[in-house]
Amino acid sequence: MPAYNKTFDLTPDDLDLIENALREKQRQLSANVNGKPCETLRGTHDLLGRLHNQKNFYRPKAQAYIGG
Numbered sequence: 001m002p003a004y005n006k007t008f009d010l011t012p013d014d015l016d017l018i019e020n021a022l023r024e025k026q027r028q029l030s031a032n033v034n035g036k037p038c039e040t041l042r043g044t045h046d047l048l049g050r051l052h053n054q055k056n057f058y059r060p061k062a063q064a065y066i067g068g
Contacts, residue, residue, distance in 0.1 A: 015051065022048050 010018075022044050029041040059065055 019048060019051060 026041060026044050026048075029038060029044070
C-alpha cells in the first residue's frame, strides 16, 4: 500500500482557494440540514480549524503590537 505524501507545495493563494471552497461547501450543507449536523459538515469544520491552526500570523517584533 502506498504511503501518504506528508509534504505539500502550496502557495497562500492555493490555501485561500481551498478555504473558500470549504466554506462554500459548509454553506451548502448547512442549508440542507434540518437542525441536525451531518458528518460531512462536521468534517469540513474540523478541516478548516486545522488549516487555521497551521497558519503563522505576522506580528511585528520591533514595535508594539496593535491588534484589530
